Amino acid sequence: MDVGVLYSGGKDSTLAALLSEQFGDVTLLCCTFGLTDDYEHAKRAGQAVGFPVQRVDLDPAVAREATETIVEDGFPRNGIQAVHEHALERTAELEFDGIADGTRRDDRVPTVPRSLAQSIEDRHGVSHLAPLAGIGREAIDAMVESTLEIETGLSPEVPKGDYETELRALIAEEYGPERVADLFPEHTQSRVTGRQ
Amino acid sequence: MDVGVLYSGGKDSTLAALLSEQFGDVTLLCCTFGLTDDYEHAKRAGQAVGFPVQRVDLDPAVAREATETIVEDGFPRNGIQAVHEHALERTAELEFDGIADGTRRDDRVPTVPRSLAQSIEDRHGVSHLAPLAGIGREAIDAMVESTLEIETGLSPEVPKGDYETELRALIAEEYGPERVADLFPEHTQSRVTGRQ
Numbered sequence: 001m002d003v004g005v006l007y008s009g010g011k012d013s014t015l016a017a018l019l020s021e022q023f024g025d026v027t028l029l030c031c032t033f034g035l036t037d038d039y040e041h042a043k044r045a046g047q048a049v050g051f052p053v054q055r056v057d058l059d060p061a062v063a064r065e066a067t068e069t070i071v072e073d074g075f076p077r078n079g080i081q082a083v084h085e086h087a088l089e090r091t092a093e094l095e096f097d098g099i100a101d102g103t104r105r106d107d108r109v110p111t112v113p114r115s116l117a118q119s120i121e122d123r124h125g126v127s128h129l130a131p132l133a134g135i136g137r138e139a140i141d142a143m144v145e146s147t148l149e150i151e152t153g154l155s156p157e158v159p160k161g162d163y164e165t166e167l168r169a170l171i172a173e174e175y176g177p178e179r180v181a182d183l184f185p186e187h188t189q190s191r192v193t194g195r196q
Numbered sequence: 197m198d199v200g201v202l203y204s205g206g207k208d209s210t211l212a213a214l215l216s217e218q219f220g221d222v223t224l225l226c227c228t229f230g231l232t233d234d235y236e237h238a239k240r241a242g243q244a245v246g247f248p249v250q251r252v253d254l255d256p257a258v259a260r261e262a263t264e265t266i267v268e269d270g271f272p273r274n275g276i277q278a279v280h281e282h283a284l285e286r287t288a289e290l291e292f293d294g295i296a297d298g299t300r301r302d303d304r305v306p307t308v309p310r311s312l313a314q315s316i317e318d319r320h321g322v323s324h325l326a327p328l329a330g331i332g333r334e335a336i337d338a339m340v341e342s343t344l345e346i347e348t349g350l351s352p353e354v355p356k357g358d359y360e361t362e363l364r365a366l367i368a369e370e371y372g373p374e375r376v377a378d379l380f381p382e383h384t385q386s387r388v389t390g391r392q
Contacts (some may be wrong), residue, residue, distance in 0.1 A: 134329025
């Protein structure tokens with residue numbers, strides 16, 4: 001089967017891609033609202049681990065709605081979840097037999113509950129794969145250590161091609177950069193630079 | 197990391213083993229209550245796919261309690277769940293860094309909710325891996341088709357080394373074979389005979 005993997009250039013989506021290889025031929029899907037060029041970071045990471053990469057255009061209206069939600073909520077969870085669901089719907093319409101993502105068992109956001117996965121499968125005739133959905137943290141860390149080369153740093157310093165980067169940019173533009181710092185607590189990010 | 201995989205000789209636990217290879221060195225754990233020799237079927241299947249196999253002895257008192265539950269309930273779900281949880285606890289005490297099982301996203305039983313997985317991890321200092329926990333049925337079928345040789349048939353004709361086989365034997369002994377047919381609806385089983 002042909003599997004498209006929602007890809008940010010981070011370690012989770014890269015592990016999801018490596019595990020998805022056991023199910024078929026993998027293409028990395030670098031989603032972008034077209035608001036920044038940050039998907040290029042994901043594209044470079046994907047090329048560094050040796051997979052074909054495809055750009056997928058998301059609807060900028062969804063980004064705008066998500067940033068409004070984030071600003072209203074005062075935290076990014078619901079906005080990021082909405083964007084992930086949009087990306088799943090959008091990629092499920094493409095020519096792949098399966099759509100994979102890097103959601104982990106212990107992630108708070110985004111999540112893909114079984115009901116959502118089955119709904120996507122039923123409506124689009126694809127299979128959903130979340131190869132990390134049943135994996136504990138230590139096992140994920142062990143797989144990262146034995147398979148990937150990564151670069152880590154605080155989120156603004158390690159640009160990735162994930163939704164957060166574009167949402168941050170949009171919030172900075174509309175509400176000012178200090179608002180971004182309020183809404184997105186600084187956390188350590190990782191970007192994949194190659195396979196071991 | 198060293199990963200022990202709860203292994204029945206069926207396709208789900210075999211796929212779990214193949215996926216677990218990405219996290220470390222895999223040993224297949226063939227659990228038995230010592231009531232029948234059926235774990236030998238699992239052992240043969242495991243050897244056929246080329247993994248080291250280790251016998252793990254479960255507590256026969258748990259099997260007896262599970263069969264009582266199954267007979268009282270009139271269906272096997274709760275009894276099988278109790279046995280799976282016992283097997284996870286028992287194997288988590290062994291020398292492995294991770295314990296994996298073949299529970300699938302769409303399985304009704306056994307299941308390993310996140311709370312149970314985290315409890316096992318915290319109490320035993322191991323990682324839990326359920327590599328199929330986020331995988332849709334079509335993707336699992338695709339992986340079986342491209343990686344395994346399997347034999348399928350109705351459950352009594354395709355002996356496996358899973359809990360059900362020993363629980364059936366115990367119920368047949370205590371309550372008569374016709375009771376087994378009442379409690380366990382006939383369903384198609386698969387046993388792995390090798391890798392493609």
